[in-house]
Amino acid sequence: QVQLVESGGGLVQPGGSLRLSCTASGRIFSVANMRWYRQIPGNKRELVAQIFTDGSTTYADFVKGRFSISRDNAKNAAYLQMNSLKPEDTAAYYCNADIRSSAYSQFDPNYWGQGTQVTVSS
Numbered sequence: 001q002v003q004l005v006e007s008g009g010g011l012v013q014p015g016g017s018l019r020l021s022c023t024a025s026g027r028i029f030s031v032a033n034m035r036w037y038r039q040i041p042g043n044k045r046e047l048v049a050q051i052f053t054d055g056s057t058t059y060a061d062f063v064k065g066r067f068s069i070s071r072d073n074a075k076n077a078a079y080l081q082m083n084s085l086k087p088e089d090t091a092a093y094y095c096n097a098d099i100r101s102s103a104y105s106q107f108d109p110n111y112w113g114q115g116t117q118v119t120v121s122s
Contacts, residue, residue, distance in 0.1 A: 002026040002111055006095045009116030016120070017083045022095030022113055024076040032098035032107050034071055034078040038091035038118075045094065051078060063089075085120045092117050 008020040024031055035050040049059045049069040057069050068081040078095060095113040100106065 002028060002099055002101060004095050004097060004111050004113035006093065006113040006116040009093060009118045011119045011121065012085055013122050014085060014087055014120055016085050017081070018085065018118060020080040020082065020093055020095075020116060020118075022078045022080075022097075024097055024099060024111070027101045028076060028099055029102050029105070030100040030107075031073070031076050032100075034069075034098075035096040036069060036078070036080045037094045037096055038089075039094065039115075040091045048093070049080060082118070085118075087120045090118060090120050 002024060003026050004022055004024050006020060006022045008018060012018050033050055033052050036048040037045045038048050039045040047060060048063055049067055051057045051069045051071050066084045071078045092115040094115045097111050098107040098109045099111050
């Protein structure tokens with residue numbers, strides 16, 4: 001069984017910073033692309049950033065220049081550094097990854113963490 005666990009959310013003032021962490025554990029053979037999504041109640045979950053196995057990254061337009069995604073392959077972990085936070089960044093942030101649980105399985109993109117709440121407010 002595979003688990004993704006996020007941490008690092010909290011309450012921060014506008015203009016502040018937070019760093020989210022996501023660690024995959026359990027029966028893991030390989031982790032490919034890793035992503036951060038966010039969701040505001042009543043809205044669809046939206047992709048914030050993703051990082052590929054070669055370290056290349058993509059970002060949603062609404063976070064470009066403010067957020068940075070990184071990964072530590074040895075730890076099966078991904079991070080989201082969030083700077084210059086705005087009230088509209090308030091959401092639950094979710095980690096998602098493509099994971100192979102064995103050498104005989106395909107990458108499964110349906111692994112999700114439980115989410116971590118980020119609230120940006122003065």
